[in-house]
Amino acid sequence: MKDMSDKGLLIVGEELCQQLVGRRDAFDAVEAVFGAMARGDAYNFPVIREAIGYADALYGFKSGFDRAGQVLGLKSGGYWPGNMDKGLTNHQSTVFLFDPDTGKLAALVGGNYLTAVRTAASSAVSIAHLARKDSKVLGMVGAGHQSAFQLRAAAEQRDFEKVVAWNPHPEMLPRLGEVANEIGLEFEAISQEQLGAQADVIITITSAFEPLLMKDWIKPGTHLACMGTDTKGKQEVDAALVASATVFTDEIAQSISLGEAQHAVVDGTLNEERIIPIGAVINGDHPGRTSADEVTLFDGTGVGLQDLAVASVAARLAEEGGHAQRAVL
Template identity: 80%
Template sequence: MNTQTDGLLIVGEDLCEQLVGRQQAFEAVQSVFGAMASGGARNFPVVREALGYADALYGFKSGFDQHGQVLGVKSGGYWPGNAEQGLTNHQSTVFLFDPDTGRLSALVGGNYLTAVRTAASSAVSIAHLARKDAKVLGMVGAGHQSTFQLRAAAEQRDFEKVVAWNPHPDMLPRLAAVAEELGLSFESVSQQELGAQADVVITITSAFEPLLMAGWIKPGTHLACMGTDTKGKMEVDPALLARATVFTDEVAQSVSIGEAQHAISSGAITEDAITPIGSVINGNHPGRSSADEITLFDGTGVGLQDLAVASVAAKLADEAGLATRATL
């Protein structure tokens, strides 16, 4: 996309939601994971800090995909009080730059895209790592992003049932409604029962303590742990990573701010036990090796995911003539 003579593209949240669907997000994320593993794309160090105000976390994720010619930065964070004001807790904006000149080329709303790319990331992991005969999907978490996760996961396997747990049970009806819409049965269960039933588990919370223990997960399960993206956060028992074959979006983030940080610090696993999922996508790693193997995807959320889907949104908006244009 070249906007050097056309000015800055501005693509709002409504256009992102209109133009970027689950399949487009899946393809963009899968492609960038493959590019990362082959050395054709890299993320830059993440800046993520507690503001000490409004209980908010704020930061920057950036990178360059030379293969896809996408350069940019996502700025934003998490404001836990937003839900009470009718706003999304996650707030972000993506800035895209022309790799040839460094000029700002597009300003893209990041809230919807963050949710759809996070769901695409777990969906990519399910596509490549979950058992083909998986029938029961377990959902841990029922916040804003959970419905995106459920819809994306449901497209990857022939699920028949959803079992779910959330620390605030009154939020579970939103997942039940989506399950019903998708023609799946739904059951609210305890964490232990979720582990006993689920063939695939998605965790999407902001927890700082383990919500699932290692002994609760049955052989053959695939887990996509999507909530831990900051130092100190934790969704599952670190011992579970020692039981599992661990994959991630980016190893450097996995060991420092992802779910693996606790297993690494305790010595339960070592860094070389973690495989970039791009290696599976590229055919350089076999992925799941047996029906009884537990696989775990540590989805830390890399900047290149955001840039990939934002680039798709900008390209489609530009081609359709729907984006606003401005000059700085």
């Protein structure tokens, strides 16, 4: 992000991000940066993510440089599992944007809403490029804070008629049902095995450390977007399911080390050469889905460039709309 003014540091808070950055903005930004990554025009730097030994929290940094979009920066934050009981979202983060010409700090942007909307945009991009055009049933595994964002973004990619859902805490499902009904979709809470049998597209968005969906439960032609596994040891689906699918990802290095593919790679049933960057499909360098019966899986590990892309949009819209708050360092 270039310095847009010499008036001081641009500050874009959470409320303003929610007002300015919509699902279409996030989709376009994420799709563009995935394409740039596949062309070699954008780079993620190594992720730092650690358990801090306090409040059961995970904390870290994601950073990168999008040369095509001229966006440089990092996201600092993590996951505090006890926050929901305090009236806060479990994910807490802030994005720092720097002028790539000078290294000067240009903007501070709230990262909580943007993390949710960019994660939903990522799975939506995968659905747009990989799911069967005739998909009618959307399956949701997980009903936490991000699930509503996922559902709304996914519903815009295909003419879904019904949402089927499962969550380890079933009392959370009615809230997701309200979202489905609000956008005109039938909603049903069912078992994991029933979900696999019915759904044409499945989004997993949990913090699980064990498989919640098994290979034999998934019908031919399904597209899965696995969005919850972003740390070594996490797992949402059966490793055999990953190994049997055509696997796409945001970034291969993260997919094999901390994404959903990590378990199939460790047991030797999947090798790195079989994992395809989603950007290659976006750029037209890979056909994506090649048959109606093919099971496709998007391993959405969450890369720093996604955060920087949507934060840059927020900063630009704040500046253009005259909403900018500024501080002098």
